[in-house]
Amino acid sequence: xxxxxxxxxxxxxxxxxxxxxxxxxxxxxxxxxxxxxxxxxxxxxxxxxxxxxxxxxxxxxxxxxxxxxxxxxxxxxxxxxxxxxxxxxxxxxxxxxxxxxxxxxxxxxxxxxxxxxxxxxxxxxxxxxxxxxxxxxxxxxxxxxxxxxxxxxxxxxxxxxxxxxxxxxxxxxxxxxxxxxxxxxxxxxxxxxxxxxxxxxxxxxxxxxxxxxxxxxxxxxxxxxxxxxxxxxxxxxxxxxxxxxxxxxxxxxxxxxxxxxxxxxxxxxxxxxxxxxxxxxxxxxxxxxxxxxxxxxxxxxxxxxxxxxxxxxxxxxxxxxxxxxxxxxxxxxxxxxxxxxxxxxxxxxxxxxxxxxxxxxxxxxxxxxxxxxxxxxxxxxxxxxxxxxxxxxxxxxxxxxxxxxxxxxxxxxxxxx
Numbered sequence: 144x145x146x147x148x149x150x151x152x153x154x155x156x157x158x159x160x161x162x163x164x165x166x167x168x169x170x171x172x173x174x175x176x177x178x179x180x181x182x183x184x185x186x187x188x189x190x191x192x193x194x195x196x197x198x199x200x201x202x203x204x205x206x207x208x209x210x211x212x213x214x215x216x217x218x219x220x221x222x223x224x225x226x227x228x229x230x231x232x233x234x235x236x237x238x239x240x241x242x243x244x245x246x247x248x249x250x251x252x253x254x255x256x257x258x259x260x261x262x263x264x265x266x267x268x269x270x271x272x273x274x275x276x277x278x279x280x281x282x283x284x285x286x287x288x289x290x291x292x293x294x295x296x297x298x299x300x301x302x303x304x305x306x307x308x309x310x311x312x313x314x315x316x317x318x319x320x321x322x323x324x325x326x327x328x329x330x331x332x333x334x335x336x337x338x339x340x341x342x343x344x345x346x347x348x349x350x351x352x353x354x355x356x357x358x359x360x361x362x363x364x365x366x367x368x369x370x371x372x373x374x375x376x377x378x379x380x381x382x383x384x385x386x387x388x389x390x391x392x393x394x395x396x397x398x399x400x401x402x403x404x405x406x407x408x409x410x411x412x413x414x415x416x417x418x419x420x421x422x423x424x425x426x427x428x429x430x431x432x433x434x435x436x437x438x439x440x441x442x443x444x445x446x447x448x449x450x451x452x453x454x455x456x457x458x459x460x461x462x463x464x465x466x467x468x469x470x471x472x473x474x475x476x477x478x479x480x481x482x483x484x485x486x487x488x489x490x491x492x493x494x495x496x497x498x499x500x501x502x503x504x505x506x507x508x509x510x511x512x513x514x515x516x517x518x519x520x521x522x523x524x525x526x527x528x529x530x531x532x533x534x535x536x537x538x539x540x541x542x543x544x545x546x547x548x549x550x551x552x553x554x555x556x557x558x559x560x
Contacts (some may be wrong), residue, residue: 148306160479169465175472179479181486189508194454198501237376266559273411284333286371297403301342307546328356357396412553414448438495439522444502536560
């Protein structure tokens with residue numbers, strides 16, 4: 144049940160996950176071990192020597208070929224120390240205080256602009272409106288033209304939404320609205336085959352348009368550095384002295400434009416749905432804006448945009464009384480850990496004043512999300528704009544959920560005010 148993507152079109156099966164966790168914090172499901180308890184999830188994530196990201200990647204399903212496995216291993220998400228630490232360290236240095244300050248100021252401006260644009264309408268699809276904020280932010284991070292930002296929308300749809308028929312073939316960008324750099328990428332954008340399926344987006348061949356754009360952008364940044372985060376990163380280029388190569392830049396571009404986009408794109412409407420489902424908490428937040436930072440943490444816990452990540456056991460190990468063999472898939476389930484009743488009082492209750500809140504929405508350990516603070520800034524900015532400009536809102540139709548067992552996503556969230 145917890146792996147069937149059709150289940151998630153109706154909602155995350157929290158009750159089933161809780162029942163499994165009460166039975167055993169580590170449960171055998173299909174060909175993997177599901178780790179459901181908060182403490183065990185933390186243990187797995189902070190011990191890469193025992194639970195590797197590199198061995199089999201971080202998705203439940205194995206890459207189809209050894210070549211495909213080699214491809215995913217080049218991404219920071221699927222690296223173990225020391226390779227992971229080196230690349231993460233370089234990227235951390237690229238996020239200079241000046242770059243972050245500029246991003247924060249602009250994010251608050253974009254959020255207000257997006258909401259201002261719909262104020263007089265009295266209604267909107269909040270999922271569609273909110274989706275533009277992470278795209279604008281990532282365009283600023285990369286230093287790419289704003290008109291090219293929708294490319295990231297399509298790329299993340301195809302990669303993250305491969306289980307959803309609407310998203311797997313996403314192609315919303317046309318050549319007449321983007322730069323020459325983007326047009327060259329669109330020229331190699333894949334199309335559905337005779338059977339209607341797309342090439343596997345977890346292969347380089349499945350995302351030729353993304354890599355064409357990333358390669359051209361990386362080379363441009365090397366020759367024409369700006370004041371953006373990725374230009375800072377490209378100042379470290381050249382394999383010989385441990386600097387960032389074009390190939391590494393390409394994979395960091397993939398990580399940010401897909402993972403960095405999709406998580407927040409689902410976290411924003413997810414947070415709104417949490418408020419709409421608990422109107423007393425919405426009114427509490429409307430009356431006391433000082434609660435926004437705390438409320439954002441609770442949105443991340445209650446919604447948990449990324450539902451799980453995989454590791455692979457490097458040796459025989461025992462976890463909560465369960466024997467796990469070397470080579471076994473070990474999948475930490477954030478949707479379960481973030482509602483563990485041993486950590487969170489009344490875990491199914493949404494409480495905008497919940498403190499402490501040791502949620503794991505951004506992971507834990509060496510792979511803790513690099514963009515966590517940037518994501519929180521965007522959440523705070525968007526909900527401050529909503530509260531200031533729209534006041535109290537309500538549902539204007541049925542939410543439409545993403546068909547995915549990986550991302551807790553909303554494709555549509557109609558609201559009115």
